[in-house]
Amino acid sequence: MAGNGKPSVFIVEDESVVALDIRDVLTGFGYRVEGIAKTGEDALKRIPASLPDIVLMDIHLAGEMDGIDTADRIHSEYHIPVIFLTAYADEALIERAKQTLPFGYIIKPFGERELHSAIEVAIYKSGMEKRLKESEEKFRTLFDCIPDALCYCRMIRSEDGTLTNLEVITANPEFQAMAQTPALTGARFSQIPFLTGDSSGRFLLLCRRVAKTGVPESIDGLKGHQNLWLRAHISAYDPDHVVAIFVDVTELKMAAEALRLSNHKLNLLSSITRHDIRNQIQALYGYFGILMIKLEGTPWLEYILKGAQVVDTIERQISFTKEYEGLGRQNPAWQSVARSIEGTVGSLPMREIQVTLKTGGLEIFTDPLFDKVFYNLIDNALRYGGEKMTEIRIFCQESKEGLVIVVEDDGTGIAGEDKIRLFTKGFGKNTGLGLFLSREILAITGITITENGEPGKGARFEIHVPPDGYRFT
Incomplete structure (x- = not known):
């Protein structure tokens, strides 16, 4: 760009009078004219030294090269936009000029405003194309550098609209290596030796659901060739395309x-x-x-x-x-709080103690031994709550930090000096392990537990659940 922010222009025109008129017009609009050449050969020698923002090119030039051949060289070697200037507009000439991807085509004679508009539009279009190319290059680099196997596919449907196959549009090197198929573009997914057994059908079934709902989903346990185990993450890019990422989980499974x-x-x-x-x-x-x-x-x-x-x-x-002994052996799952408490109450000698439960359809994502947490809390209340205890209350409260499940009673409470060691291994009058292991069970999925009751007024245990660790059904 020139110092005033206007583009710089190079003129290729074999008629000196016309070239000088164009130069004066451009100067009047504030453009900087980098030079004038009469032949294509001269233009190719001089343009690399100035690298203008745009070239105005007459099609019929003196010398062996015409404007179309010269523009083709400039575009391919320097990526500089070219606007053709010509007094001829026959179809054959236009078709040949189009092959060089020009940014404009002006028929002589032309007005000053027409020339100015053509240059401004060409510069804007050129800038947009450069930014688009840079964006595509960044995307391609990111796409190729993803360590997992990734492919972008078009959905192939039957006449009734049912998804029957996928056509690979592009795939990153990791996918090509995993599929052991270098030429993937245009290949049907069913033709790639990628998934074996029923895994291909399971994957396609999930693609159908994602295409229908638009909600990304994942699937585990896919069997790949060479005894690979894969996890797939599928997203619908639009109603006709999906992006699939395959993660090699063979070592994790082993x-x-x-x-x-x-x-x-x-x-x-x-x-x-x-x-x-x-x-x-x-x-x-x-x-x-x-x-x-x-x-x-x-x-x-x-x-x-x-x-x-x-x-x-x-x-x-x-x-x-x-x-x-089963702590942490099985994967965490959604556990019903109400069902856990009801099972606990049914297995303990509750005497005349009333249990008030207000948790609705709350479910917690936690270890399957979650039941033991409420068993220990209620059992401790029955053992140490004293004769004055008449009720155990269990309810929940939502906050910005997540959810708090409160288990409180109206018994004697816990002495202040005992609170510090309450969840310590070996502390207590029975086995000394109940509250310690309750804390460990909850910690598997990032849940914490504290005791905040007042001595003489009852115990109050608070179970803090992170935002993604609970749901209401």
């Missing part, structure tokens, strides 16, 4: 299977160990029973009774570990 086998072996070992320890505990009970009879009425009986209490605690802890 690791998950190895972890499952490892957990199975550990659980088997744990079960055998528990069985052996319980056998020894039963023997201890027998020996303690004999000692109690033999030492009745002696000072030693007190110590035997304390030893028996220790064995009772060990027995409870062994039983407790069996209930919680």
